[in-house]
Amino acid sequence: MDNLSGEPTPYSKSAEILPATMRQMRTTSSPAQHTLHHAISAVGIGLHTGRSINLTMEPAPAGHGIVFQRTDLPDAAPLPARYDYVVETRLNTVLGDKNHPENRVATVEHLMAALCGCGIDNARILVDGPETPVFDGSAADFVFLLDCAGRKTQDLPRRVIQVMEPVRVDYKNAWVELLPNDGPTPHLSMSIDFPASAIGTQSFALDLTPTTFRNDLARNRTFAMRQEIEALHQAGLALGGSLLNAIVVDNDHVLNPTGLRCPDEFIRHKIMDAVGDLYMAGAVLNARFRGYRSGHALNNQLLHALFAQSSAWQDTTNLQSASAAA
Template identity: 70%
Template sequence: MDGLLREPLLYSDIVESPASFMRSVRKTPSALQHTLRHAISCTGTGLHTGQSIRMSLHPASAGHGIVFQRTDLPNAAPISARYDNVLETRLSTVLGEAQHPENRVATVEHLMAALNGCGVDNALVLIDGPETPVFDGSAADFVFLLDCAGRKAQDAPRRFIEVCKPIRICHNDSWAELHPTAGHHLHLSLSIDFPAKAIGQQSYSAELTPWSFRHELANSRTFTLKAEIEALHRAGLARGGSLDNAIVVDDDHILNPSGLRKPDEFIRHKVMDAVGDLYLAGGVLLGEFRGHRSGHALNNQVLRALFADQNAWRDITTSLPAASAA
């Protein structure tokens, strides 16, 4: 992480340790909303713009949701982190205003995944550029930021959104689905198929809990093919990309000197991306997400299809059994 700034805190001021936090909500999600205990700031590089970005995360009131605010644009309106505010999905998820497309924040999926995985419902994200920092290409540094800021329960129920009937979106041989489930968590099952031998066919399934996110998904990095880098640069993308923040694959070779963090890091990263994209539902999604070669576009389209059908979902905010407020 390039930089980390906050008001001085004692370690004891951070109310929960990751271990106690995970124990308290591993089985059933907390019934209460949570925000950050303290504001925290960081600096880093944008993956696609290559710009130096300063970003700060702030506590927010109950019902506020996750909201982005560009501080470098005069009179820019706040942008709620919702599926219907997604402007683009090419290589990242981009939130913004349709009427003022210059007011946008790109590559939000890793931060949104960390907020989802760590159970943060309300936060204000101030950012002085068009993209969140990429850090090491995973969600691990965002989890670290949230741990440093701490988490505080609020006197308001969380919004849970239950999937009530199957939804399927297809594009060629890629597809994404949402299905009802009897559990109290989001379950994800994804598969990928790449011609590069170092990636090939991979599949992964996980039930989203604080423990599974931290230990199985958070540190999985974004990846690209060496053969595509020149085209990305011509398109004005990946200007901040490097071996420090992305896995680069050349057929059967991994070009990063340190190699992979896990043999199936590629599919784990895709699952982590989906955790972030699906948190744009505006609440905690309860159901099963399945996908094959699904990316940001299909992840967003399946949410739009879900909410377009009033019989496909229901709000069960007050229906879950109460759990620890930790």
């Protein structure tokens, strides 16, 4: 969970600009876009509202992107899963319509991570409430649903954003950055440092592929400190939280009877959150992502900083397709 607030300050380090030779796009062809083979539905509890939520994921045409739709609000506008539609980042990532504040969908990051990890580019996500179901607090159930729905190849190449220059955002003693990446897949690394000794200092890094997402990230659950839960409830948050859908830590104790799924489940979950937040670039983001004590707020600010600096990124989709056709 991420309780950072305020306005982080972005900057880029021009001394580390990607070499000109790397600016020439690779001649490998861009992979195709994918959507669901068929629609699939499920019901679960909202982590923050405690409400029962009906979720349906439907196929969408090529170029559509990931779009959320509230079905319980008449005439509610669709909410594209993009960084510029994020309206709140306290403890979760919330998409919303700034002109109609009631039209919002919270806790989208785990589903977005699953869509990214499963290679789904286009889908309509229908919910009849203000957030997605939390299920067990990880992305595993979303991956299961996507596997059941199947995957369909489409006739457009995947949109790929290549990071060309370093971009960084700092806030107090936390930071995140995107760096140019010469590899074929994104690389993510992060460190956290919590006063609770059950968490402490943890670090993790991986190259993001469908296999590493499933094996190393998808099953890791969200977490909270026991002493923070009452304050969260008073703020109208975490009303659906329980030991069935979150890890609860009391200093040096993990209160869940079944314990942790792996010793470093906390940092793996934070990286999984980052995968979901960064997929709101609206494309595959090929970069090296690094973070220290980061969360949803910094992840979103990092995308704003990236796209505000035109020299820091390049949409390589058409360039790769043209190279493949030549």
